[in-house]
Amino acid sequence: MRPRSLIDIQSRLTQVNSPGFERWAKGFNLKAIAKTVVWMKEHGISDVEKLAQECDVAFESYHGLSERTKANQARMKEISDLQRQISNYGRTKEIYV
Numbered sequence: 001m002r003p004r005s006l007i008d009i010q011s012r013l014t015q016v017n018s019p020g021f022e023r024w025a026k027g028f029n030l031k032a033i034a035k036t037v038v039w040m041k042e043h044g045i046s047d048v049e050k051l052a053q054e055c056d057v058a059f060e061s062y063h064g065l066s067e068r069t070k071a072n073q074a075r076m077k078e079i080s081d082l083q084r085q086i087s088n089y090g091r092t093k094e095i096y097v
Helices: 009-015 019-042 048-096
Strands: none
Touching: none
16 A cells, blocks of 8 residues: 555645535545554554654665665666676677687
């Protein structure tokens, strides 16, 4: 499940002047809040402070994984370049000699 933010109904109503949109946005926000409450109960989170701590832990974990992924992608690019150079050397070695 991917996280979604709540829709700011008042600011969107100035852009989309529609009663149908207002009803849809209220329903969307209620469903998002309900999913959040269910998730908090499943994970034993009973107050906002604990939720903020869990968010901080998840944020740090995400950034740590992101940095590792970037480092791994850079290393994979280096290896790919080396493989290409080795292949070129293998093909042209006899010509050079």
